[in-house]
Amino acid sequence: MFEKLSIAAVYPEILLAVMAIVIAMVDLFVKCPRRTPTYALSLLTIGVVAYLEAVAATQGQTVYSFGNMVVSDAMGSWLKCFSALAVMVTLVYGRPYAAERDMLRGGELFTLGLFALLGMFVMISGNNFLVLYLGLELLTLSSYAMVALRRDSAVASEAAMKYFVLGAMASGFLLYGLSMLYGATGSLDISTVFKAVASGQIKHQVLVLGLVFVVCGLAFKFGVVPFHMWIPDVYQGAPTAVTLMIGGAPKLAAFAMTIRLLVEGLLPLAVDWQQMLMVLAIASLLIGNLAAVAQTNLKRMLAFSTIAQMGFVLIGLLSGVVNGNTAAAANAYSSSMFYVITYVLTTLATFGIILLLAREGFESEEIADLAGLNQRSPLYAGVMAACMFSLAGVPPLVGFYAKLSVLQALIASGQAGAIALAVFAVMMSLIGAFYYLRIVKVMYFDAPITATTVSAGNDVRVVLTLNGALILGLGVLPGGLMALCAKAIVTTLGT
Amino acid sequence: MGLLSLAIWTPIFFGVILLAFGRDEHAKVVRWIALIGSVVSLAVTLPLFNHFDVSTSALQFVEKSMWIERFNVFYHLGVDGLSLWFVLLTAFITVIVVIAGWEVITERVNQYMGAFLILSGLMIGVFSAADGMLFYVFFEATLIPMYLIIGIWGGPNKIYAAFKFFLYTLLGSLLMLIALIYLYTQSGGSFDLAAWHKLPLPMSAQTLLFFAFFAAFAVKVPMWPVHTWLPDVHVEAPTGGSAVLAAIMLKLGAYGFLRFSMPIAPDAAHEYAWLMIALSLVAVVYVGLVAMVQEDMKKLVAYSSVAHMGFVTLGFFIFNDIGVSGALVQMIAHGFVSAAMFLSIGVLYDRVHSREIAAYGGVVNTMPKFAAFALLFGMANCGLPGTAGFVGEWMVILGAIKYNFWVGFAAASALIFGAAYTLWMIKRVYLGPVGNDHVKELEDINSREFLMMALLAIAVLAMGIFPKPFTDVMDVSVADLLKHVAISKLPQ
Numbered sequence: 001m002f003e004k005l006s007i008a009a010v011y012p013e014i015l016l017a018v019m020a021i022v023i024a025m026v027d028l029f030v031k032c033p034r035r036t037p038t039y040a041l042s043l044l045t046i047g048v049v050a051y052l053e054a055v056a057a058t059q060g061q062t063v064y065s066f067g068n069m070v071v072s073d074a075m076g077s078w079l080k081c082f083s084a085l086a087v088m089v090t091l092v093y094g095r096p097y098a099a100e101r102d103m104l105r106g107g108e109l110f111t112l113g114l115f116a117l118l119g120m121f122v123m124i125s126g127n128n129f130l131v132l133y134l135g136l137e138l139l140t141l142s143s144y145a146m147v148a149l150r151r152d153s154a155v156a157s158e159a160a161m162k163y164f165v166l167g168a169m170a171s172g173f174l175l176y177g178l179s180m181l182y183g184a185t186g187s188l189d190i191s192t193v194f195k196a197v198a199s200g201q202i203k204h205q206v207l208v209l210g211l212v213f214v215v216c217g218l219a220f221k222f223g224v225v226p227f228h229m230w231i232p233d234v235y236q237g238a239p240t241a242v243t244l245m246i247g248g249a250p251k252l253a254a255f256a257m258t259i260r261l262l263v264e265g266l267l268p269l270a271v272d273w274q275q276m277l278m279v280l281a282i283a284s285l286l287i288g289n290l291a292a293v294a295q296t297n298l299k300r301m302l303a304f305s306t307i308a309q310m311g312f313v314l315i316g317l318l319s320g321v322v323n324g325n326t327a328a329a330a331n332a333y334s335s336s337m338f339y340v341i342t343y344v345l346t347t348l349a350t351f352g353i354i355l356l357l358a359r360e361g362f363e364s365e366e367i368a369d370l371a372g373l374n375q376r377s378p379l380y381a382g383v384m385a386a387c388m389f390s391l392a393g394v395p396p397l398v399g400f401y402a403k404l405s406v407l408q409a410l411i412a413s414g415q416a417g418a419i420a421l422a423v424f425a426v427m428m429s430l431i432g433a434f435y436y437l438r439i440v441k442v443m444y445f446d447a448p449i450t451a452t453t454v455s456a457g458n459d460v461r462v463v464l465t466l467n468g469a470l471i472l473g474l475g476v477l478p479g480g481l482m483a484l485c486a487k488a489i490v491t492t493l494g495t
Numbered sequence: 496m497g498l499l500s501l502a503i504w505t506p507i508f509f510g511v512i513l514l515a516f517g518r519d520e521h522a523k524v525v526r527w528i529a530l531i532g533s534v535v536s537l538a539v540t541l542p543l544f545n546h547f548d549v550s551t552s553a554l555q556f557v558e559k560s561m562w563i564e565r566f567n568v569f570y571h572l573g574v575d576g577l578s579l580w581f582v583l584l585t586a587f588i589t590v591i592v593v594i595a596g597w598e599v600i601t602e603r604v605n606q607y608m609g610a611f612l613i614l615s616g617l618m619i620g621v622f623s624a625a626d627g628m629l630f631y632v633f634f635e636a637t638l639i640p641m642y643l644i645i646g647i648w649g650g651p652n653k654i655y656a657a658f659k660f661f662l663y664t665l666l667g668s669l670l671m672l673i674a675l676i677y678l679y680t681q682s683g684g685s686f687d688l689a690a691w692h693k694l695p696l697p698m699s700a701q702t703l704l705f706f707a708f709f710a711a712f713a714v715k716v717p718m719w720p721v722h723t724w725l726p727d728v729h730v731e732a733p734t735g736g737s738a739v740l741a742a743i744m745l746k747l748g749a750y751g752f753l754r755f756s757m758p759i760a761p762d763a764a765h766e767y768a769w770l771m772i773a774l775s776l777v778a779v780v781y782v783g784l785v786a787m788v789q790e791d792m793k794k795l796v797a798y799s800s801v802a803h804m805g806f807v808t809l810g811f812f813i814f815n816d817i818g819v820s821g822a823l824v825q826m827i828a829h830g831f832v833s834a835a836m837f838l839s840i841g842v843l844y845d846r847v848h849s850r851e852i853a854a855y856g857g858v859v860n861t862m863p864k865f866a867a868f869a870l871l872f873g874m875a876n877c878g879l880p881g882t883a884g885f886v887g888e889w890m891v892i893l894g895a896i897k898y899n900f901w902v903g904f905a906a907a908s909a910l911i912f913g914a915a916y917t918l919w920m921i922k923r924v925y926l927g928p929v930g931n932d933h934v935k936e937l938e939d940i941n942s943r944e945f946l947m948m949a950l951l952a953i954a955v956l957a958m959g960i961f962p963k964p965f966t967d968v969m970d971v972s973v974a975d976l977l978k979h980v981a982i983s984k985l986p987q
Contacts, residue, residue, distance in 0.1 A: 394665075395631070395632040395636050396632055400632070405565075407673065408566065408676050408679065411673070412676075419673065429669070430662065433665055434658070434662060440643075441646060441654055441658070445646040445653065477562075479562060479563040479564050479565065482564075482566070483565055486565055
């Protein structure tokens, strides 16, 4: 019993929760309009938490605690480490933007960010339907509030409303599905559910009905077609710093939750959910890429591009099990994990540039606002170009290896139509290349509309440069991160 | 670090240094660094030639170390007789391009020079990669600098051209990517080219692979009917971009046929040789005729490139020694000649800002030195004996006649078309009385331009008069390639 309460496994979460509350209180005494002490304390907390998770991840042990309610394993720890880093980078990029828009009157951006991160942590480590659901709610509730942080902005309020209504519906879907699975298997514990489903004694129809709702809920969180409606509006309407908070790190948590529910819990039903994911993936690649071409608003374009990119993540997830054989599963899931991580890395830099170009009273949301960036600042134009080529999947940038590994997993699965799906996916990414190239075109080939140079604080400049260098560096030497993902998935699923 | 790594990374290193120069106030320093960088990059490739062993077809100067462990991808480099000359050609053309852009490019000089140096390293990487994935990474990465070169320093319709270039070639290479992944799974998890060459494959798989590779390489070569991007891109690209595109980037596609299509899918290559020969002959004859009616000099040379590359693919798919060797010689010769042709047009364009043939006339009267060079390059372009252009075309025609008299006959007719469009252009642009006031005011080439023209002229003549160093290097590799291709890879 004592071992089952091993608190060591959740030290980072506890630290995060305590610090979030402490920071909320400390902030009451902060006078500085840019909230520097709150900011520094938040970054420090997240940094320590990320370090703790990295240490846990390198040890790679799987520890269950709180009576199997939560689990700490290699995959979870790495994802938690990366999402912590992603939130940290988001805060660095977002602070000047928020300060100029009266969003730092209180320290809510930081505390809500920390609570959102805590929600992600719980989602990633949950080993129980209810715990996963709690984590998800903590994340989304914090996100709703953050979207509405600019009280005087009608667009942001509308986005928050839309996000809340649709998000609540998605949570409802998920909860409904989970309750059905609970009814069928009699347990909320993921390992027990797995055993119950694997026994084959439970009525298939009930399980599949529950599964459909679960997949719908997850699809909402990923924002894949046809559950993508909220993505463009929320991306566009939310203050850009918050867009990054929603569009970055939570993808990692959504991925982890998918692995927990579909793979660790419902792998025996893989035949069913792989088909569902395939439909979602095809629709996302098609709609996301085609709709992105027509956008003139940069944030909206990136929203549709996200939808398309998540289609690729699903391709990795649906290639794991072939005819009940799980030999290729680790390979497939680790390719998806690699994809999500590199996607988040690229998204951070992309929005970092948008946030950098936004000035007081000027949002820099239109694609045309990037015109001639190369003349204004070759460095930041280079970073943005690296992001775009990476998202388009052109080597030697990291996005290429993400697409490579996902396509490899798909083709190696040898499923019927795998090659056809791969050809479809690359043709869609050809369309994708068009609109990513258009951004590069605007930055490099068009004349600048303003001659103002781009200035950034030291923290933003260093982090943004590192972020861009990482996109290129991981493109030249992608082996380490790939091996990390593979090892994490193998040790996690090996048990 | 091995010689090949040096050849790849030296220009990239210099290119990155150049990119670090933010603005144009250091243009002078930037130009000198670029020149030093390109010359050093050429110098490091010379030992490759000196120490090359012509008696073996095995890869030489091999470097192999693990690159991406999870996918078993190796940083595996090596050159053989098929690729050696292209490494040197790439480094040489880069020096010429740096000289050509010296005073012409005044905006964002550091990015211009940096892009060309990086591009040079990437292209050398393509020619020396012995691992399928490494090849693909280099092959695709070349698109980025070229896209920027066309888009930033190109002509009025540069954006259309840049997109057409990028998307057209990306379409082909994405299909090749799937083929590579398929081969990886079929070979039990290896991207090693040598392993793929030995891998037995059924006819259906070979056919699909052949056409997937065809999609990538035929677009790049470009073969008729997927050549339509080339004239548009050439017209809009800056002079240096056109020169590198014609001289080297087109060869990446042709080289791909030799490294991938033929040895990996030999049975499909034999099965569809008729198609390849037919497309090549259409390129040679029909595109040759199209070239004749062009009003724009760059377009004319672009179509002439398509016709000349038709010779190359024709030489490959008649599967005999002299044909394949001839095609390789033709590739190198075309590298020198097309670069020279585009640079000549660039010299005129810098002065008059027009590429229309009709805007000139009697240039020889005001620019005698330049006209002499232009005439020499024109002669090489129509394949006059004694120039580089002759050797390859003659060998391919010889090979084609061995294969089938009428194929050889059709190919030989191209010599007539080639002479017709080139000489006619020379007559209208250079010869005759002074055409208009612009021409009257022309100044002859300065010493910088003279140097660049002279270097190319030496190369063109040397290759025409004494082609032995070129064919010697290739002989054994070509013979072994053909031996390999002759053996069926169908599973027994």
